[in-house]
Amino acid sequence: MSESMVMIGTRKGLFLARSDDGRRSWRLEGPHLTGAEVASCAIDTRGERPRLLAGGFSWHWGPFLVHSDDLGATWHDPEHAAVAFPDDAEAAVRNIWQITPDGPERPDVVWAGSEPSALWRSDDGGTSFALVRGLWEHPDRPKWEPGGGGQTLHTILPHPTDDQLISVAMSTGGLYRSLDAGASWAPSNDGLEAGYMPEPPPPYGFCVHKVARDPVDHTRLFQQHHGGVYTSTDDGGSWQRIDAGLPADFGFPIVTHPRDAGTAYVFPLTADMDRTPPGGRCAVYRTRDAGDSWEPCDVGLPKDPFHVGVLRDAMCTDLQSPAGVYVGTRHGSVYASPDEGDHWDTIARHLPDVYCVRAAGIA
Amino acid sequence: MEVTVHLHGVLSRYTDDQRHLAVEVPEDATVDHVLDALAQRYPGAGRRVRDETGSIRQHLNLFVDGQQLRELGGADLRLHPGAELLILPAVSGG
Numbered sequence: 001m002s003e004s005m006v007m008i009g010t011r012k013g014l015f016l017a018r019s020d021d022g023r024r025s026w027r028l029e030g031p032h033l034t035g036a037e038v039a040s041c042a043i044d045t046r047g048e049r050p051r052l053l054a055g056g057f058s059w060h061w062g063p064f065l066v067h068s069d070d071l072g073a074t075w076h077d078p079e080h081a082a083v084a085f086p087d088d089a090e091a092a093v094r095n096i097w098q099i100t101p102d103g104p105e106r107p108d109v110v111w112a113g114s115e116p117s118a119l120w121r122s123d124d125g126g127t128s129f130a131l132v133r134g135l136w137e138h139p140d141r142p143k144w145e146p147g148g149g150g151q152t153l154h155t156i157l158p159h160p161t162d163d164q165l166i167s168v169a170m171s172t173g174g175l176y177r178s179l180d181a182g183a184s185w186a187p188s189n190d191g192l193e194a195g196y197m198p199e200p201p202p203p204y205g206f207c208v209h210k211v212a213r214d215p216v217d218h219t220r221l222f223q224q225h226h227g228g229v230y231t232s233t234d235d236g237g238s239w240q241r242i243d244a245g246l247p248a249d250f251g252f253p254i255v256t257h258p259r260d261a262g263t264a265y266v267f268p269l270t271a272d273m274d275r276t277p278p279g280g281r282c283a284v285y286r287t288r289d290a291g292d293s294w295e296p297c298d299v300g301l302p303k304d305p306f307h308v309g310v311l312r313d314a315m316c317t318d319l320q321s322p323a324g325v326y327v328g329t330r331h332g333s334v335y336a337s338p339d340e341g342d343h344w345d346t347i348a349r350h351l352p353d354v355y356c357v358r359a360a361g362i363a
Numbered sequence: 364m365e366v367t368v369h370l371h372g373v374l375s376r377y378t379d380d381q382r383h384l385a386v387e388v389p390e391d392a393t394v395d396h397v398l399d400a401l402a403q404r405y406p407g408a409g410r411r412v413r414d415e416t417g418s419i420r421q422h423l424n425l426f427v428d429g430q431q432l433r434e435l436g437g438a439d440l441r442l443h444p445g446a447e448l449l450i451l452p453a454v455s456g457g
Contacts, residue, residue: 084410
């Protein structure tokens, strides 16, 4: 039976949950990378063997991006930092907030997003990265301001079939698109409402929390905004609200199904100052019709009053069938659904704050 | 001239497990020059002490002959032959 893994990045290290019985039971390994905040992780399954990547920072020793080709037994931490600004940028990386392997047609390309907001490209599978200068030198950059997590580039969406198209999202900053493989960029935030800026808002400065791409219709995006869940049917060219059926329009993560068009998941939180689940109910919400309707998915999730949030990268799906859905909380629990959100199991508890989760079949 | 750099145990992972390094630098060298030499010899240690802009990481404390470097004026401080540079993680975190 195939083996599955969930990478769990936390405020204090990385944990690995592994299952070899079809995601029915899990065993927890770790912590790895002790003493570090692990803000980003990825399981790259494009090669002959899976590569685990993890990024973050140590309060004492600075940022890091490391990888393991033996499922966490050893970690490769290059002598020269994998992600570092060139001298002329006059900036220093504080944290690594996103690691995104590109598609299977570009098996050596891995993207990273940092604080301060910058996009990085690796052509050697994530061992070393180069600054994408087109975005770093964008005239809007001085106007981007830090959100609660810092001034971060947290979402990277390479187009699955067209290597000229790539989008990124920053908090704050908003969504920016490139039509020429990263050489030039333009903000792409039309239609977003921004209660935190005067009307009419400028084209930049939006607090995008997370964006995900539809697996079938590649021009459709889903966005959890700082107030509002949106979709775009033109690759981010314009945005329309789809949160009418949700108990709250605030939240941080949004993820899509690996194969089913129009299927996405969110974890609503009461806006704007509470940022806890509405009514103290722990529930993931799922749409199967691109946001026309939403249904709670909470069978197996805690039933007692629940006042804990989920961070933007602490939700993911895997590529398996049926699709797995995974949620990590700020009180150190990780819930896994092996059946697309219908039922949930607790696969880890009493961990530090969960910053990110990523899951994949690894054998 | 020669100065001695004393490293916290975590940093010694990146200096072939050496916690005490004799570093040869020109006369009138500054702390920055010593850190340059450290980074050239052991890049993994160097990037954990200073960021890309050359700033000493916020949550590290450096001491020269037992005195806090910040109180001595910072990394431009000129050293004397035989100076002792101690690099320690600060009391921080949570």
